[in-house]
Amino acid sequence: MLDVIYKRQVAKWDVxxxxxxxxxxxxxxxxxxxxxxxxxEHEHIYADGFxxxxxxxxxxxxxxxxxxxxxxxxxxxxKDGTDDIKGEFVVSEARKSNHGPVRVxxxxxxxxxxGTKYYSIGTTCYVWELQSDELxxxxxxxxxxxxxxKIRFCVFPKHYDYNLGEPRxxxxxxxxxxxxxxxxxxxxxxxxxxxxxxxxxxxDFTRFNxxxxxxxxxxxxxxxxxxxxADLIVMHPYDxxxxxxxxxxxxxxxxxxxIARFAAFHNVWWSLANEYDLLPEKSxxxxxxxxxIICEKDPYHHLRxxxxxxxxxxxxRSWITHCSIQRQELYKTSELVNxxxxxxxxxxxxxxxxxxxxxxxGWGNISGEEMLRRFWEAALRGGYPGHSECFMSDDNxxxxxxxxxxxxxxxxxxxxxxxxxLETPGYGLMPYEKCGWDEICGVPEEQKxxxxxxxxxxxxxxxxxxxxxxYFDDKNxxxxxxxxxxxMTIEPRGPFKGKFNITLPGRAFMAIxxxxxxxxxxxx
Numbered sequence: 001m002l003d004v005i006y007k008r009q010v011a012k013w014d015v016x017x018x019x020x021x022x023x024x025x026x027x028x029x030x031x032x033x034x035x036x037x038x039x040x041e042h043e044h045i046y047a048d049g050f051x052x053x054x055x056x057x058x059x060x061x062x063x064x065x066x067x068x069x070x071x072x073x074x075x076x077x078x079k080d081g082t083d084d085i086k087g088e089f090v091v092s093e094a095r096k097s098n099h100g101p102v103r104v105x106x107x108x109x110x111x112x113x114x115g116t117k118y119y120s121i122g123t124t125c126y127v128w129e130l131q132s133d134e135l136x137x138x139x140x141x142x143x144x145x146x147x148x149x150k151i152r153f154c155v156f157p158k159h160y161d162y163n164l165g166e167p168r169x170x171x172x173x174x175x176x177x178x179x180x181x182x183x184x185x186x187x188x189x190x191x192x193x194x195x196x197x198x199x200x201x202x203x204d205f206t207r208f209n210x211x212x213x214x215x216x217x218x219x220x221x222x223x224x225x226x227x228x229x230a231d232l233i234v235m236h237p238y239d240x241x242x243x244x245x246x247x248x249x250x251x252x253x254x255x256x257x258x259i260a261r262f263a264a265f266h267n268v269w270w271s272l273a274n275e276y277d278l279l280p281e282k283s284x285x286x287x288x289x290x291x292x293i294i295c296e297k298d299p300y301h302h303l304r305x306x307x308x309x310x311x312x313x314x315x316x317r318s319w320i321t322h323c324s325i326q327r328q329e330l331y332k333t334s335e336l337v338n339x340x341x342x343x344x345x346x347x348x349x350x351x352x353x354x355x356x357x358x359x360x361x362g363w364g365n366i367s368g369e370e371m372l373r374r375f376w377e378a379a380l381r382g383g384y385p386g387h388s389e390c391f392m393s394d395d396n397x398x399x400x401x402x403x404x405x406x407x408x409x410x411x412x413x414x415x416x417x418x419x420x421x422l423e424t425p426g427y428g429l430m431p432y433e434k435c436g437w438d439e440i441c442g443v444p445e446e447q448k449x450x451x452x453x454x455x456x457x458x459x460x461x462x463x464x465x466x467x468x469x470x471y472f473d474d475k476n477x478x479x480x481x482x483x484x485x486x487x488m489t490i491e492p493r494g495p496f497k498g499k500f501n502i503t504l505p506g507r508a509f510m511a512i513x514x515x516x517x518x519x520x521x522x523x524x
Contacts, residue, residue: 022077032077053210060264109428122150128403130167139403147415174203275309334378357390364390368409380442454516
């Protein structure tokens, strides 16, 4: 009897999986295939499956509706004449913690598929999932305590300053070069002499290591339980193993495998690359080909981006759902959100606005106060800032790459900002150009490109006014709150009418929130 394993019930937006046993002769990763067709009253989805090792083949599906479903599995690894495998299952209501995939709404902003607001408070931990079990557990705990709801990390291991050790696993069968002599002192000489990165490595780029990917899936699942989006960096240039120099055919095989394994997780985002422009072996045609594979093979249309070092990719490309930006100017970061929104017409996610820390590199040694300032300024301009931290330590465990325990100060204050953003009417803020030249003001973004006229959030950054004079109209009363973004306090004032003064403590990082009296939180 054919051994088919699947559950008869799954919750909406969870992973439904069909498992089959099949041939192991030859190379199952390339010689055989498995595909699934999943049909309910409101959707009809086709999905590629994958080989999971030990003769096991799997195909996955993420249902977006409740109700009765059928599936039909076709494959090429069973005996000739085997009929397609059929089955039925029921999709129940979503778990309370699962609001579905994040989507773009209102042009510049995000929400979950069920309509719940989503304001990205993200962080970067490039290879946290490739560390020890103990360190991974610390990272998950830190993420939950900090209130982060997105994390960027790599599928491939990473080779760079402060990250010279071997990962817990590799994505392919084979053995790596001997890096036992590699130290921080000789890192630069070693990197300069790499030349052909394949030299010394012995990988079979047609045979994946399923345990590597299964472990990443476990981490994606754990993130999802905590309400955290997994922003997967699929390719990057920081490599001593040869993964950045695979052939076109090897790259395409990798992309198809990654999509088949990860796409059914509701909390996945696709980042084609971290710093795509530092991969000289890859052309724009290559990146466009990878994008076409995602668009064709991901039936759930997860968010898609590509991240720069120096030169921006053309974020107006139709396949790009949002801008993933690294600053291009030494001082200005969040200040340019207005410009980027206008230029690209999409959500602006500042995935690298420099990191809190004290390492030698300028991208990793700003203060916690400056990091928080950039967060507030970006948010009020209608953007979505991202965090990381790089503090020197005896064990060389830096959050930016390894995760673990957070050491900085800015992360303690992001949840406060997030709560304020959730209280904003509608979906997202936009910069209010009619405010004073010496202040930043965000107002709710309306679908008709007209802001709500009775909700304002002002921010004074590093400036320290002792009072501000405000005037909106002579008719309505306005409730005013003075917000200390660093000390996380909200002091009610008012109500006020006409022209009025608001006293301030004369210190940096203060904000003023103004709401027309009687305004509902969900007014549009």
